[in-house]
Amino acid sequence: MLYHVRMDVRVPHDVDAATFDRLKAAEKARAEELQRSGTWRHLWRIAGEYANVSIFDVADHDELHAILSGLPLFPFMQIAVTPLARHPSAIA
Ligand SMILES: O=C(O)C[C@H]1C=CC(=O)O1
Numbered sequence: 500m501l502y503h504v505r506m507d508v509r510v511p512h513d514v515d516a517a518t519f520d521r522l523k524a525a526e527k528a529r530a531e532e533l534q535r536s537g538t539w540r541h542l543w544r545i546a547g548e549y550a551n552v553s554i555f556d557v558a559d560h561d562e563l564h565a566i567l568s569g570l571p572l573f574p575f576m577q578i579a580v581t582p583l584a585r586h587p588s589a590i591a
Pocket residue numbers: 506508526527530549550551572
């Protein structure tokens with residue numbers, strides 16, 4: 500199943516910079532791993548915002564939740580998920 504996911508990163512003002520840098524590096528490594536495996540199909544920055552829109556290809560809601568909640572930056576993200584169905588006019 501495909502899911503459209505929007506992630507907005509909310510950095511607390513009092514977060515330790517070195518700790519946050521470590522989490523960002525871990526997030527990048529995990530995001531790259533999931534892209535290489537084909538699970539994280541698209542990852543786009545929303546221009547002008549610390550946010551992304553992504554497309555995930557997973558078996559079901561439970562797998563998506565496990566992946567999202569395991570992301571290193573999960574505690575600092577507001578996440579909105581939209582399940583996608585095939586459009587009848589889509590040719591690809
Ligand atoms: O920067 C972001 O949008 C948040 C998160 C998603 C992938 C990644 O590397 O960081």
